[in-house]
Amino acid sequence: MAPFSMMTAGVSWLVKSFTVSSCTGSVARCSSVLSAAYFSPVKCLSSQASGPPKRPLNGYMRYVLQQQPMVSRQNPEIKVVDIIRKIAQQWRAMSPEQKQPFQEASLRAREQFKVDLQHYQAQLTPAQVQQQALEKRQKIAKRKAIRKKRELTTLGKPKRPRTPFNIFMSEHFEEARGHGTQAKMKSLLEDWRSLLSHQRQVYIQLAEDDKIRYKNEMKSWEDHMVEMGREDLIREQTLSSKKMAAVKSPAAHKGTQKAKAKATKKATTTARSKTTRKTTKSSSAKTVRTTKKT
Incomplete structure (x- = not known):
């Protein structure tokens, strides 16, 4: 089953990036549309001369690419998101045998991708490898920032003041x-x-x-x-101000003084008890020596 979040995220990408030849016949007859589109290599997966090879599509995305033009012609009045939803319903209704050609084509493309990627990486210089690592870290940081911004919006964080x-x-x-x-x-x-x-x-x-x-x-x-x-979402300046306020507050100061006094009293009591025990032991030893002499 294909997650609908992946479907909606790839709608615009599917529409702008790919053009697929038209297919005839009914959508329900999946066996009649499993022809050359799934066993011939996909042009968009070929490696570029100036960049790394593109990752292959999975079986579901290949099915979407094949069905999207036909479903669009049959339903010109509905939106692209509804078209993708309709194709997803068709995919879920298909049997494993009907999905197999799409998945096998995806596996073959994945193996070819590994070969192309190894060939591409072997041609890179050390400087290019470092540059790619830097770009990868930047992309990861950008994705994290986007996810955090969406989370803050969902949690209702107030908008910044306007200039x-x-x-x-x-x-x-x-x-x-x-x-x-x-x-x-x-x-x-x-x-x-x-x-x-x-x-x-x-x-x-x-x-x-x-x-x-x-x-x-x-x-x-x-x-x-x-x-x-969720203290992790609080600003550093707020945390710092709260710590300073806790240190400077009279209640906290009194609490600190009480804690110090308590610790001092405990240490004094412990020292006195030790002194008493030593005095008692010394007195006992003297009594024993006196008794022996007598």
Whole structure:
């Protein structure tokens, strides 16, 4: 069963990156559409001269590529996401025998990919290997940042405060000169620079109010994250300020003094008890020696 998240993520990529020859016949008759498209090599999987070979598609994605043009012609009124959903339903309804040609083609492409990758890596210089490792780390860091941003959005993290120019631009974007976004932004920037000081002060004050809004919302949100056990999402400056406040607070100071006094009292009591035991032992030894002499 193919996960629908992978389907939706690859919709635009499928539409823009691939062109597949048209297929005739009914969609239900899967055996009639398993012809040359699955046993001939896929052109998009061939290695490029200037870059590494592309990873092969799995069996399901090959089926999507084959069925998408036909389903689009049969249902021109539905969206691309609905087309992918329809193809996924067809894939789930297929028997293992009907899926086998797609999966076998994927296995063959995977073996060819390993050979092409080894050949490509053998031609790289040490500098190119280091550059590829650096690019890989950058891609991983970018993916992590994107995932974290999505998580923060899902958890309802407040939006950052807007600048005075952002507020000005949002208010006047519709009536700005120009037909494209860049042209409008350029004209708005010119208008912003031509504003008088008292006119610009209005937006500066709005930006200051937005900073207060952001500060209050962030405090509530971070308190909620602490209750949820997500201290990892709290800003470093907030953690530092909380530590400093805990150290400087009178209650914490009194607690520290009480703890020190308790420790000192315990150490004194222990020392006295040791001294008492030594004195007792010494007295006992003297008594025993006196008794022996008598």
